[in-house]
Amino acid sequence: MNIHEYQAKELLAPHGLPIPRFRVAASPAEAREIAAEFGQPVVVKAQVLVGGRGKAGGVKLARSPQEAEAAAGQILGMDIKGHTVRRVLVSEAVDIRREYYLSAVVDRGSKRVILMASNEGGVEIEEVARQHPEKIVRVEADPFLGLFDYQARELALAMDLPKSYLRDFTRVARALYQSLVEWDASLVEINPLVTTDKGAIWALDAKMVLDDNAAWRHSFEQLRDLSAEDPFEREAREKGISYVKLDGNIGCVVNGAGLAMATMDVIKLKGGAPANFLDIGGGAKAETVAAALAIILSDVNVKAVLFNIFGGITRCDEVARGIVSALGQVSRRVPMVVRLVGTNEEEGREILRQAELIAAQSMDEAAARVVEVSRQ
Amino acid sequence: MSILIDKTTRLLVQGITGREGEFHTRQMLAYGTNVVAGVTPGRGGQQLADVPVFDTAKDAVRATGANTSVIFVPAPFAPDAIIEEVDAGIGLIVCITEGIPTLDMLRVYHYAVDRGVRLIGPNCPGLITSEQAKVGIMPGHITRPGPVGLVSRSGTLTYEVVNQLSQSGLGQTTCVGIGGDPIIGTSFVDVLSLFEADPATEAVVLIGEIGGSDEEQAATFVATGMSKPVVGFIAGRTAPPGKRMGHAGAIISGGAGTAAEKMRALAEAGVRVAENPSEVAGLVGKALGR
Numbered sequence: 001m002n003i004h005e006y007q008a009k010e011l012l013a014p015h016g017l018p019i020p021r022f023r024v025a026a027s028p029a030e031a032r033e034i035a036a037e038f039g040q041p042v043v044v045k046a047q048v049l050v051g052g053r054g055k056a057g058g059v060k061l062a063r064s065p066q067e068a069e070a071a072a073g074q075i076l077g078m079d080i081k082g083h084t085v086r087r088v089l090v091s092e093a094v095d096i097r098r099e100y101y102l103s104a105v106v107d108r109g110s111k112r113v114i115l116m117a118s119n120e121g122g123v124e125i126e127e128v129a130r131q132h133p134e135k136i137v138r139v140e141a142d143p144f145l146g147l148f149d150y151q152a153r154e155l156a157l158a159m160d161l162p163k164s165y166l167r168d169f170t171r172v173a174r175a176l177y178q179s180l181v182e183w184d185a186s187l188v189e190i191n192p193l194v195t196t197d198k199g200a201i202w203a204l205d206a207k208m209v210l211d212d213n214a215a216w217r218h219s220f221e222q223l224r225d226l227s228a229e230d231p232f233e234r235e236a237r238e239k240g241i242s243y244v245k246l247d248g249n250i251g252c253v254v255n256g257a258g259l260a261m262a263t264m265d266v267i268k269l270k271g272g273a274p275a276n277f278l279d280i281g282g283g284a285k286a287e288t289v290a291a292a293l294a295i296i297l298s299d300v301n302v303k304a305v306l307f308n309i310f311g312g313i314t315r316c317d318e319v320a321r322g323i324v325s326a327l328g329q330v331s332r333r334v335p336m337v338v339r340l341v342g343t344n345e346e347e348g349r350e351i352l353r354q355a356e357l358i359a360a361q362s363m364d365e366a367a368a369r370v371v372e373v374s375r376q
Numbered sequence: 377m378s379i380l381i382d383k384t385t386r387l388l389v390q391g392i393t394g395r396e397g398e399f400h401t402r403q404m405l406a407y408g409t410n411v412v413a414g415v416t417p418g419r420g421g422q423q424l425a426d427v428p429v430f431d432t433a434k435d436a437v438r439a440t441g442a443n444t445s446v447i448f449v450p451a452p453f454a455p456d457a458i459i460e461e462v463d464a465g466i467g468l469i470v471c472i473t474e475g476i477p478t479l480d481m482l483r484v485y486h487y488a489v490d491r492g493v494r495l496i497g498p499n500c501p502g503l504i505t506s507e508q509a510k511v512g513i514m515p516g517h518i519t520r521p522g523p524v525g526l527v528s529r530s531g532t533l534t535y536e537v538v539n540q541l542s543q544s545g546l547g548q549t550t551c552v553g554i555g556g557d558p559i560i561g562t563s564f565v566d567v568l569s570l571f572e573a574d575p576a577t578e579a580v581v582l583i584g585e586i587g588g589s590d591e592e593q594a595a596t597f598v599a600t601g602m603s604k605p606v607v608g609f610i611a612g613r614t615a616p617p618g619k620r621m622g623h624a625g626a627i628i629s630g631g632a633g634t635a636a637e638k639m640r641a642l643a644e645a646g647v648r649v650a651e652n653p654s655e656v657a658g659l660v661g662k663a664l665g666r
Contacts, residue, residue: 310532
């Protein structure tokens, strides 16, 4: 789960990360009040769950409360890559001498938490990795003992951070690692981490990605920005269905994530365009199928639906009855192709035929058929 | 021959009295798997489908000589279950459970591997050695004995391909589901090297998906350490970047982990890469000269 910069800063500040004073505003007047209270220049920053805010004009320096109000007025309501800005962060401005990059991330390859740092801060790290991979330095934390101070010092020296900052940087790195562990984050990124002419070090931006699998031991749900989520994706999530909306016109209901992806791919190979990724999970229960179908059909682009269910042990006659009863619960009808494999698949197909659904034997045939009927 | 499990497997089921644990224990027994013990704390002394239940894994191993375990306990308790199996001296642990927090898995992984224990999963369907043993939740009836080894990050997509292989007369040695999480115990490379060393396996099918770089590492291994033909398929060519596609590990992040990259790496390593899962059996047949 991605969270906003202001939420990440609220989670990170108690760990001792040096973060300039900040507050969140939902209106220009609020932004002015905050700037007046801080009594010095501020930065007004759009709070959206995508990168590239600066380039889109979503980050502005304001030297007075009036300028802060004007900046917030321009930024609030702005559309950044399809995300509407509903809040701005008002943060004390800092004189920047040099920008660095620092992150803690779960590394799938080494199966460890690694810390990455670079003196090419303030730009996307993927860009640095492409252009100057030698400018990224990293250390691996021990899975049981965590990060050692000497490793933080090694990072600092390897990226040529002036030695006067060694102690402060070590404190920052340690706090970053601890906050990742404490919050079950898969990424905590400070970009930029800056040094100032007065010899201070500040975390100016913060990004955190939280592990959905760990939600049960935290109160992540209250951090979720429902307004930034696709309404269909939200409904699916609340019903325990994995759903990702896409731009095509063929809805897919599949059991299993790998098969769901492969189904989308085969639809594309047959010349169609999938409208979604959807995994109803193992059992393929009637009420889950009904909920999935309702979500798919509420996307007005959907012109046809493909069910691809590899039952295995699951009984296909039960799945077929589930699909038929789901059809009774939805208002809109589009052509539907069903492919069922598993125990009792013949009975399953017979039930589908009676309900006037198009039954297909193989995934290939099913995909070809659904592309064909989507064009009629 | 086969890899990892066979007739000599002595299986322990963790969480045997739970709904999933009980259902799949009966399925595994029906397949002919040698299920020797179950563990559910507090239920020691009971029996389930004639399998004795123990309070602890150590009791179960001492009494039955179990050497392999399969875990069906819910995510909050699964890391503890894996560590209990490691400490009980189990050599192969298969964790079916989905939803274990990544940081827990990271420690559990190192704990098991540091002690020489092989962990498969989590968030996986387990494995089957055709007509010998089934550990996990794969449907047994779709496999046939034969010369093809299969390794996959997926569940139902694996069944799809196994079914197709069997229907084309291409049986399997062992089918292994390694799991869809970002941190998993056994990688493609681990399983490929086992298949390479298994005299009964003549060709290998690898089914990958978007996210991470396990497929790229597999490609390097195929190019340098494999003499047997490998056929590959990667799911998720139409997946958008930055979105998690069901599996916790299936996400294209920072432009890395795309299906196209993985397909290219595999093809360059000499893997026959299928565009469509329905082509897999044909490519395997060709590779085996049939």
